[in-house]
Amino acid sequence: MTDERLERFEANRRRLFSVAYRLLGEASEAEDVVQDAYLRWERAEWAVSPEAWLTKVVTNLCLDRLTSARARREAYVGPWLPEPVATGAGALDPLETVQQRESVSLGMLVLLERLTPPERAVFVLREAFGHSHREIADILDVTEPHVRQLYRRSRQHVAAAHKRFTAPPEQHRQLLERFLDATLTGDVPALERLLADDVVAWADGGGKAPAVRHPVAGRTAVLRHLLAFTRYAPRIRMTPDVVNGASALLVHLDGALSGVTVVEFDGDRISTIHTIANPDKLAFLAKQRM
Template sequence: MALTMSDVDRFEAARPRLEAIAYRLLGSASEAEDAVQETFLRWQAADVARIEVPEAWLTKALTNLCLTMLTSARARRETYVGRWLPEPLLAGDPMLGPADTAEQRDSVSYAVLVLLERLSPGERAVYVLREAFGYPHREIAEILDISQAASQQILHRARKHVADGRARTEIDEAAARRIVEEFLAAAVSGRTEPLVRLLTEDAVSVGDGGGKVPARAKAFEGARAVATFLRGLFKPSPAKRAHVGGVPEIYAATANGGPAIVAVVDGRVVGITCLDVTTEGIVAIRSQVNPDKLVRATGRWAAEDHGDALHTL
């Protein structure tokens, strides 16, 4: 049945919310866009006039699509080259979704997106719908075809899996920039001690190159090992420039609500390093350098003014 302009407008009004849900569920902006587009095709094929609550129908259709995609994604990630990390989103990207509450901001932080990989698809759906979007258990139960009691139990279990016992700090853009500037100053100093002082004793560093860009599959663990690795990573070299096709310019930015380092070559984002900051120090450094996961960030970067680079490699 052909959609009316009103039907199309209703879907487009829901698109930002659907994309934000899909991104949290999948950890990938490109896959989130695919899921929302498939939801539109299902909306187009439905008898829209008979749908009493379109927003609920769309949310259920999208969520179940994402659950199917998550199940197949788990199989794909078993053959993924290196460590799989979520796709980071730069500040201002509408796919980040609502950020009015601490729970909403936390649910899309890079650290939590990584932790969500521990969850089963069902646990992830309940967690995202409840924590990030405030759906009551009654509606979650209807979306997932489970009981309210089951939804509550799943949420309790998911929260335990996601919690890692660390107290993270709320960081605004100014604070994020100061953290990145301090981190970069230590990283380019040529010494490990300034970096060690910024890191927790059990700090880790890991990267995702997707087999397309060199990235160590096994994480560096411990403050001194991480500091030694970072000292070399931020040292300029012809080899680094050859890998990315130019001289990377390094900027301070915010990604997924936290401090991030963005490497740019000729306007193209070639790397985003997210710093996981706790009250004890920097506990994790996660670098996304897979070019497939930086396409959206490059588009966002081109639309903003970022001032002068802090450093070049």
């Protein structure tokens, strides 16, 4: 490969990873897809638009993987959550707009599991990367009217289940710190004030780490669930971070990264808690934080 071709690929690597991650919800798989695209780029003839060519290759590689991924996730032990990715370093650009930030949130990535692979591809390419219907049609090798139909269906599915919260990041950070202090000290009144009546806690252990295998719903049940962690308080260190564009806590048990908790707020109340404890899903984030 010539230096020019290599430089052109490297200039697109981060964007290609961002596309693949949004489509798959798995950072390790996204890295594999980008590597496969590199190997194809290495052997291919020079494209008129390398960016468009690479986007098409990555998108279609992801569509192939999504079909088999759905079967694996149906057999997954407990709730399936995406692999967390630290977003402060720009790994999941672009994140300039509300839609782009939401497209990498854990809640949105879980919601996108409801879409068919083509619907998911159209939604991501349109919402997060601003591709036109014509460009998406070229990427997927379908007609433009079909793309418009897929986009309309995907928007309807997402809108029916998605609530948008727009509290300022600074407010999120302050609420997260209050949640951290209350959780570690077992401050029941403080936690009761922070938790919404209909709060839901999800935990992904994948059968490889201790985690509840069903969602915990309601303030009383979630409070009881959180207080169970106080017995580990002397061994736990929690640090605030930004993961998938949202306020998060990195949980270290005896010095090793053992979980990531991402908290979603509705106003000044916690509406959703996502915790990823499956060690396989923490490897990418641990590498980011080395």
